[in-house]
Amino acid sequence: MRERLRVLIAKPGLDGHDRGAKVVARALRDAGMEVIYTGLRQTPEMIVEAALQEDVDAVGLSILSGAHMTLVPRVIQGLREAGLDHVRVFVGGIIPDEDVPALKEAGVEAVFGPGTSTQTIVEAVRRACGEG
Amino acid sequence: MTVELVLRILEGDRRALARLISLIEDDGPPAQAALATLYPHTGRAHVVGITGAPGTGKSTLVNELAKGFRQRGATVGIVAVDPTSPFTGGALLGDRVRMRDLAGDPGIFIRSMATRGSLGGLARATGDVVKVLDAAGFAVVLVETVGVGQAEVDIARTAHTTIVVEAPGLGDDVQALKAGLMEIADILVVNKADRPGAAQTARALEVALELGRNSAGPGKDAAWRPPVLKTVALDGSGVAEVLEAVAAHRAYLESSGLWSRRERERARADLTGALERELLARFVARVGETALEEWADRIARREADVYTAVRSLLMRTDSGGCG
Numbered sequence: 001m002r003e004r005l006r007v008l009i010a011k012p013g014l015d016g017h018d019r020g021a022k023v024v025a026r027a028l029r030d031a032g033m034e035v036i037y038t039g040l041r042q043t044p045e046m047i048v049e050a051a052l053q054e055d056v057d058a059v060g061l062s063i064l065s066g067a068h069m070t071l072v073p074r075v076i077q078g079l080r081e082a083g084l085d086h087v088r089v090f091v092g093g094i095i096p097d098e099d100v101p102a103l104k105e106a107g108v109e110a111v112f113g114p115g116t117s118t119q120t121i122v123e124a125v126r127r128a129c130g131e132g
Numbered sequence: 133m134t135v136e137l138v139l140r141i142l143e144g145d146r147r148a149l150a151r152l153i154s155l156i157e158d159d160g161p162p163a164q165a166a167l168a169t170l171y172p173h174t175g176r177a178h179v180v181g182i183t184g185a186p187g188t189g190k191s192t193l194v195n196e197l198a199k200g201f202r203q204r205g206a207t208v209g210i211v212a213v214d215p216t217s218p219f220t221g222g223a224l225l226g227d228r229v230r231m232r233d234l235a236g237d238p239g240i241f242i243r244s245m246a247t248r249g250s251l252g253g254l255a256r257a258t259g260d261v262v263k264v265l266d267a268a269g270f271a272v273v274l275v276e277t278v279g280v281g282q283a284e285v286d287i288a289r290t291a292h293t294t295i296v297v298e299a300p301g302l303g304d305d306v307q308a309l310k311a312g313l314m315e316i317a318d319i320l321v322v323n324k325a326d327r328p329g330a331a332q333t334a335r336a337l338e339v340a341l342e343l344g345r346n347s348a349g350p351g352k353d354a355a356w357r358p359p360v361l362k363t364v365a366l367d368g369s370g371v372a373e374v375l376e377a378v379a380a381h382r383a384y385l386e387s388s389g390l391w392s393r394r395e396r397e398r399a400r401a402d403l404t405g406a407l408e409r410e411l412l413a414r415f416v417a418r419v420g421e422t423a424l425e426e427w428a429d430r431i432a433r434r435e436a437d438v439y440t441a442v443r444s445l446l447m448r449t450d451s452g453g454c455g
Contacts, residue, residue: 003158004221004246029222034246039229046235050228053242055150083147 005033005129006056010047011040012071013063020092021062027118028060028125044071048078051087057129058088058109068095068103076107088128092116134166141268142173146241149268153243156264157257167260173267175395177209178382180272181291183253183313186279188299189323191230192365193374194276198234200375201272207239209265212276213254216246223247227276241265252286253277256409259290259402280313288316289401292394293381295319295374298337300329314340317358319377325362325370334360356384419448 009025011018018040025035036054038047051059059079063071072091079087091103092112100111109128112121134155140148155163180197182190191212198208212227223246234240243265247255254277265273277287288294296317314320314337322334337360359377363370385391416424427441436444 004248006154025224029217029224030220032221034216034223034225036228036244037224037226039226039232042232043235046232049235050242052147053150054225054244055154 005058005125005131006036006054007033007058007060007125008036008038008047008051008054008056009060009062010038010042010050011062012042012044012047012075013065013067014041015063015065016040017064018062020064021060024060024062024092024118024121027122031122031126033125044074044078047075048082048084051079051084052082056087058090058125060090060092060125063091063093063095066094068093069099072103072108073106088125090121090125090128092121134162135169138166138169141170141264144269146238149241149264150243152264153261156260157245157248157255159257163260167263170264170267174263175266177262177266177270177273178293178378179262179266179275179291180378181275181277181287181294182297183277183280183284183287183294183316184297184321184323185281185299185302188279188297188302189365190276190279190297191227193295193297193321193323193363193371194227194274195231195233196363196365196368196371197274197375197378198231198240199368200371202237202239204375206271207269208241209262209268209270209273210234210240210242210276211245211258211261211265211273212242213245213247213258213278215278216248218249221248241268241270247278250286251284253280253284254286254290258286259398262290285312285316289398292385292391293318293378295321295378297321297323298333299324300327300333302333315344318356318381319374320358320360321370321374322360322362323365326364330362334362355388356381415445415449419445423448 007028009021011021025037028035036050036056038050047059061072061075068091076089088109089107090110091108095111095113103111110124137148137152141152152166182194184190194210198210201208214223214225214227216223225244225246227244228242231242234242243261245255245258245261250256258275262273262275275287275291277284294316296313298320320337322330341358361370361373361377363374423445427445430436431438431441
């Protein structure tokens, strides 16, 4: 088990609202994790590259644009192709309920909608990464 | 397992590189074994440090410098350090936000590092991570420190060339005379030079350098006069001059023999640093954590002072040292 969990928080796609991503990044930081924040408008390729270089345990994707059904599977496929099958993927933002089963089917660990407490997110990340 | 990791790194496997950096950050025997195997492959990279106060534009400058080195055909490894929270142990590492131009280039590798309690502007493991990037074949390794104040000068020991980044409006000409950060600069950059006050800031730095030259302080080689350069990292202006100055400084280090002298100084510092950590770890293993905690309690209750505690703890071990 590693000393500290490392988590990448990224915003794929074109929407420019990163408040949610920042709130989550801050909450994970305050829970003792090392959070790599990459900022806005990341392509799936950029996210996979950052996950590889930073050797993270988990990736959190914040998507408000409605493009999650395209972007999320591309990130997951990219992680697999890079040999990063062990990296857990979380999605937050505006995700319609009917899309959640398909995202989970694609390999997403959990989907967090508006109103999710940061404590819930922290616990989910810890659990998925084999802590707590 | 670590030997295999090292072999893969030498073959250019980026995933193995990322894994080994994590092992080094967490410390322990596997990391040390890997470093021992890699060490003969180090010593080729030009290690360039970028330091300065928070918000002066270090990350943006690193982004531009990396692009410039790539245009000149050099591969670039980047270590970007941000602070760990002293309360939770967590960290928010945000330097990649300014380095998005570098994505998708196989000649670049960026790693964010948290300080994990170190106070000198770098993490304990930064020097070793630089060695790994060096061994992996990166021609230039850029090390960005945390946003520093006045005295976090560890970077001068890790880097061959240290760039100190300033911005207009951060302090008067007396700030430029103080000891510490100014003294370690091989190159001074006034970033955000499109803002008011840039000329004054540059002039204050020039004057401080001139005064330092007259008093001929120790440590600095009089033959190298740190240039004061103005940049606007956001649009790249002035960056070419910084790249030229970095190349000139490297040539100077090599022709003056300072390159090998700095290598020697670093070897000495690495050795004493590793000895300190190892001796402390062995000592604690020997006397036990509880003994240490008991003394800490007594010191906090004013029943004993630190020096009495140290003498008493050392006397417990038969050699008086750490055997």
